[in-house]
Amino acid sequence: MATKCRSIPVINIQEFSTLAEKIVKACEEWGCFRLVNHGLPMALMSEMKAVTESLFDKPREIKQRNSHPQADKGYIWYTHVYESFCLYDFTSPAAIDDFCDQLDASPHQREIIHKYVFALYDIAQLVGSKLTEGLGLSGGGGDVFRGYKCQLKMNKYNCSDETVGLSGGPLHTDVGFITVLQDDDVVNGLEMVQKLTAEIMPVHPMPGSLVINVGDIGMVWSNARLYNVKHRVQCYEPRDRFSIALFILAHKDEKVEAPPELVDFEHPRHYVPFYFEDYRRVRMLTKSGTGEALDLFSTKNSRSI
Template identity: 55%
Template sequence: MATASGIPVIDMQDFAGLPEKLVRACEEWGCFRLINHGVSEKLMSETKVVTRSFLDLPLEIKMRNPSPVEGKGYIPLNYATPVFEGMGIFESASPGAVDDFCNQLGASPHQREILFKYSQALYDLAQDLGAKLLEGMGLHGDLFNGWSCQLRLNKYHNTPQSVGQTGAVMHSDPGFFTILQDDEIIGGLEAVSRKTGELVPVDPMPGTLMVNIGDIAKVWSNGRFCNVKHRVQCYEAKIRTSIALFVLGPRDTKVETRHELVDSEHPNLYIPFDFEEYRTLRITTRAPTGGALELFRATNF
């Protein structure tokens, strides 16, 4: 099954060939929609309400969500992102991370409960996807053991003046993959087709979750997976909300290609590197679409 644009739609409860379907989507598109993914629509809806309530708080409260490293905490409206703001929970799967975030914002017990349940549900789904990707590639192990994750809550202040403009610039995600609950009503997400190089709209599908494959997955798969380039456009003058879990990279070990995917016909394309070093290089080299990976090409050494 696929959307009108051709982006795959994968049913997580259709078990026949599911791991292989996921791998194929990672290779051919680098993104796909999930249906029957196990996260209830009620929880998704409640989390969107909580997200809107947090991002409607006064600026001085939102600024309590610190950002010691770019992109990890609160990002206010500014010249570079005139319609976008967001806040984040770094290491969202770690004990106490959601509580610490809620303490920063003075969240109610209900808001705290919803956010905790949602964060846990997405983390469990990420683990399931990781296991199925391993299975689909004939591999074994625990893919994301000891990896960092981040939950981000986003709001696009689309106005009549911003219609037709870019809300989030073209980029690939730096980590392994992102599980995105995009706005079920207001579109704007666009992805680059690996086959044609053209931008295609990613239309909303209520109750679904979008998965975007990132730079680290390209390295891990020895170039087989597509780190999909995407952006967000302002289609109409309405507030747009999204919620994303970023499965980033290993905390205490290097990012490296899975050794089983290297042989005489498929030589290793990348040298091992530190994930946080890579994130910094993406910023300092102004390479938001994965170009900084070329600095770690094995042919350069």
């Protein structure tokens, strides 16, 4: 049962003079925040939700065309409560068109998906640049995630009288750097673990806002300054719930490690450098859904990965 406690921070992206400071503070203390006045048009958010709903209405044989040998890179059916589509590494040429071909998306749906994906990516870039600025790092700029793998997931929670009280999936952290989430603006269900108390708290809908949260790679990159928040979705009421999430994962070719500016005598390096796919593999093999696999990459652990 979710505990009643105050909500996650709400940050106005238009307050530029304090934006970097507020984003870093929220990511350190909560691992997440709501972003408002972000510039993503409400009409586009509504259209993308409608596209998501219509794609999930397609026959199972069409939805399964989005399947992938690696479970988290394609269509997922998790029990009878949760299912999701995955558009993996959408910055690669033709990735969006391939995804739309798999699901027989209409020309209008393709247009909405194209517009939405890159509008959300621009917001992620701004958040990344402000994190870089707020941590006192140089070289942030407007393209801080150049060369990173990026993933878009569309989620449906099949909530009914029979599934109320059930979870749409286990408590988990996200594997990547940051996540930009358009959660359902009507149907409640998102829950996050408060850092200080370890209590599970509800994250109530706020129409027109986006939820930003830190993943495992973000915590490693920040030398453990940022908090990789644990979260899940519960079925609160018998109404289907939809969300769309952009995951900024990690650089395709470079090792994940904290920048030298975040490492000194008082703040020694917490993790050895590693490639993202190696970490993803270890996390899956050890079934470490809430980030426990990071301990295997700790500088205090003498074992070689």
